[in-house]
Amino acid sequence: MTNTPETKEDVQDAMKDIFGPIFEAMLQGEMNAHLGYQSNNHDYKETQNRRNGYGNKTLKTTYGEIPINVPRDREATFEPQAIPKRTKDVSGIEDKVLSMYAKGMSQRDIADTIEDIYGFNISAETVSEITDSVIAEVEEWQNRPLKKFYTFMFVDCMYVSIKKEYDTKNYAVYTILGYDVNGCKDILGIWLNETESKHNWMQIFDELKTRGVEDVLFISMDGVSGLEEGAKAIFKNVVVQRCIVHLIRNSIKYVPSKSYKAFTSQLKKVYGAPSLKAAEAEFEKFKQTWSEYPGAVDVWVRNWKHVEQLFNYGSAVRKVMYTTNAIESVNSSFRKVTKRGSFPNENALFKLLYLRVTELYKKWKDRPVGNWALVRNQLAMNPEMQSRVALYENL
Numbered sequence: 121m122t123n124t125p126e127t128k129e130d131v132q133d134a135m136k137d138i139f140g141p142i143f144e145a146m147l148q149g150e151m152n153a154h155l156g157y158q159s160n161n162h163d164y165k166e167t168q169n170r171r172n173g174y175g176n177k178t179l180k181t182t183y184g185e186i187p188i189n190v191p192r193d194r195e196a197t198f199e200p201q202a203i204p205k206r207t208k209d210v211s212g213i214e215d216k217v218l219s220m221y222a223k224g225m226s227q228r229d230i231a232d233t234i235e236d237i238y239g240f241n242i243s244a245e246t247v248s249e250i251t252d253s254v255i256a257e258v259e260e261w262q263n264r265p266l267k268k269f270y271t272f273m274f275v276d277c278m279y280v281s282i283k284k285e286y287d288t289k290n291y292a293v294y295t296i297l298g299y300d301v302n303g304c305k306d307i308l309g310i311w312l313n314e315t316e317s318k319h320n321w322m323q324i325f326d327e328l329k330t331r332g333v334e335d336v337l338f339i340s341m342d343g344v345s346g347l348e349e350g351a352k353a354i355f356k357n358v359v360v361q362r363c364i365v366h367l368i369r370n371s372i373k374y375v376p377s378k379s380y381k382a383f384t385s386q387l388k389k390v391y392g393a394p395s396l397k398a399a400e401a402e403f404e405k406f407k408q409t410w411s412e413y414p415g416a417v418d419v420w421v422r423n424w425k426h427v428e429q430l431f432n433y434g435s436a437v438r439k440v441m442y443t444t445n446a447i448e449s450v451n452s453s454f455r456k457v458t459k460r461g462s463f464p465n466e467n468a469l470f471k472l473l474y475l476r477v478t479e480l481y482k483k484w485k486d487r488p489v490g491n492w493a494l495v496r497n498q499l500a501m502n503p504e505m506q507s508r509v510a511l512y513e514n515l
Contacts, residue, residue: 434498
């Protein structure tokens with residue numbers, strides 16, 4: 121297996137070496153099917169048509185121009201399908217391997233699929249070399265400059281197994297999703313560490329600032345100890361919101377399963393109330409009704425400020441900020457492709473997650489999240505928020 125390319129130029133040269141033989145093998149497979157026999161087959165043949173050397177063709181690919189030899193037949197009836205005559209741009213074909221990898225297919229499954237579709241063999245090692253081509257791109261993406269301002273950020277962790285020497289360890293994958301001033305989504309980065317901690321999150325927030333982020337209105341997160349203070353140390357004016365869904369999960373641990381439905385229904389009347397006054401009234405009822413489960417009630421007493429501050433904003437803003445569902449949806453997409461088992465190294469994980477990110481970008485299409493116009497109008501009703509939005513709106 122070749123060494124991992126370090127620069128874009130190295131990547132382009134390596135991919136030319138890989139894809140040139142692949143394209144030629146595709147065409148040879150099609151010629152075999154067209155004539156009905158393999159090259160160098162000396163048995164009786166039902167057709168008088170024979171191979172007739174090669175023509176030269178230069179293909180345009182994502183990695184630059186690649187010269188290939190195209191097989192010809194004497195009767196000039198060969199019409200290749202993989203690379204049709206007069207077709208020179210084949211960048212779509214090479215992307216198929218990366219797309220299959222992004223959808224969670226193993227290298228061996230991709231090799232088998234390529235053989236089923238195109239009729240030629242490609243080793244799992246070659247698939248690995250093809251997917252390694254994005255490593256330099258991953259590093260560039262991870263270090264790219266970010267926008268100066270984000271209305272919302274959502275932070276979350278998931279765990280993935282990576283093989284380390286003779287052991288397999290669970291690593292924390294940190295992900296941050298941002299909404300810009302126009303309500304468009306962007307994954308600001310993916311980070312890897314052995315544990316989730318306030319210190320690691322602090323380093324990540326500091327990196328975001330180094331990459332250009334100056335201000336954030338809201339950060340929604342779960343309950344890592346010290347994380348709120350850490351976020352405010354980097355972005356001093358940010359509103360840190362504990363995820364209400366996480367608080368619900370924490371509190372029902374203290375409630376019998378038969379009471380879950382009644383418990384969560386009454387809680388929804390609290391955080392879903394139309395005003396703070398109504399929420400406070402519902403909260404008093406909630407505490408009285410569930411007083412026999414002090415552990416469950418205490419979760420909400422200790423975090424009441426995170427419910428209370430929701431009502432500083434309109435209902436559309438509250439709906440966005442009160443849960444980390446947006447980032448959990450991203451992690452759910454990641455889990456679909458990481459569930460197949462342990463990864464041999466960090467690069468294997470990063471390239472897969474990055475390719476998955478590119479799939480999400482295609483799905484999002486730079487469109488604002490739903491009801492963004494209403495969110496934007498409700499932010500404008502808060503003078504302090506509106507002044508911060510206006511400062512960055514036209515940048």
